[in-house]
Amino acid sequence: MPINKLNKFVEEISKLSPISDDLLLKISTEEIVLLRKITKVKKINSIILFNFFKNKFSRAQFYRYIANLKKSGFITVKNAEITINN
Amino acid sequence: MLKLQSITKFLLITFAVVIAYLIIDKFQIYLLTGINAQSSENLLASYIYLPHGLRVLVAIVLGPISFVGLLLAHLITGYNAIQSINSLVILSSILSSIAPYLSIYIIYKKFNLKIFEIRLDKIIALSLLSAFFNSFFGVSSRLIFNFYETKIFTIQFFQFFIGDVLGVCFLFFLIIILNTLKKILIKTK
Numbered sequence: 001m002p003i004n005k006l007n008k009f010v011e012e013i014s015k016l017s018p019i020s021d022d023l024l025l026k027i028s029t030e031e032i033v034l035l036r037k038i039t040k041v042k043k044i045n046s047i048i049l050f051n052f053f054k055n056k057f058s059r060a061q062f063y064r065y066i067a068n069l070k071k072s073g074f075i076t077v078k079n080a081e082i083t084i085n086n
Numbered sequence: 087m088l089k090l091q092s093i094t095k096f097l098l099i100t101f102a103v104v105i106a107y108l109i110i111d112k113f114q115i116y117l118l119t120g121i122n123a124q125s126s127e128n129l130l131a132s133y134i135y136l137p138h139g140l141r142v143l144v145a146i147v148l149g150p151i152s153f154v155g156l157l158l159a160h161l162i163t164g165y166n167a168i169q170s171i172n173s174l175v176i177l178s179s180i181l182s183s184i185a186p187y188l189s190i191y192i193i194y195k196k197f198n199l200k201i202f203e204i205r206l207d208k209i210i211a212l213s214l215l216s217a218f219f220n221s222f223f224g225v226s227s228r229l230i231f232n233f234y235e236t237k238i239f240t241i242q243f244f245q246f247f248i249g250d251v252l253g254v255c256f257l258f259f260l261i262i263i264l265n266t267l268k269k270i271l272i273k274t275k
Contacts (some may be wrong), residue, residue, distance in 0.1 A: 016206070
């Protein structure tokens with residue numbers, strides 16, 4: 001199929017790009033908003049943090065974003081306390 | 087039924103290739119208006135010849151079925167440039183349209199590529215070889231018809247070659263930018 005060939009062509013050409021997929025923004029805009037808040041206070045309890053955003057996203061989404069930020073190495077979570085990593 | 091499908095596919099590809107080629111030709115003229123290039127003619131493929139990048143892309147992705155589309159598009163832009171279809175336009179159009187397919191054949195020993203055969207190193211080699219052939223054919227056909235009068239082959243050849251290579255590079259650069267933007271947009275959605 002030509003469209004598959006085109007995708008493959010684009011994929012191969014994109015290897016020339018200095019911006020790799022790893023360098024691309026791995027976090028979503030919601031995660032950036034969360035990270036901004038955590039950065040301001042340095043250390044915050046997850047429930048208090050959630051209360052700031054409970055009108056914006058659900059509890060499940062909140063914990064998924066926190067898990068992603070933790071996985072990406074931006075924050076540390078210990079005993080429900082979220083700390084920003086330097 | 088199958089024959090009708092093939093004809094429809096061929097016509098669609100030809101139409102799409104012609105439209106894409108004309109758009110990229112206009113885009114190139116728009117980009118280069120700053121250096122007093124109002125048509126393909128005064129560009130003379132010496133600065134950045136974007137259509138060559140499209141030729142390489144089309145030849146790899148669509149294969150030999152796109153040849154007629156490329157040839158037609160080249161004839162149209164040739165006509166737009168000098169307001170007539172003469173032997174020079176026809177010969178240079180045929181030779182320039184053949185160049186990417188000839189390069190594919192030299193590198194792969196076939197015309198129709200499979201997906202797994204499309205690799206970066208081969209694409210780069212193909213682009214350079216195709217630019218070489220296109221420049222060689224382009225300048226040769228112009229010299230045959232005394233288009234340049236006093237110009238020397240090598241100077242014109244290198245101008246064409248650099249223009250074609252830069253055209254390919256520019257198109258690749260555009261593809262990279264658009265692909266990166268697409269990835270960012272998908273991630274931020």
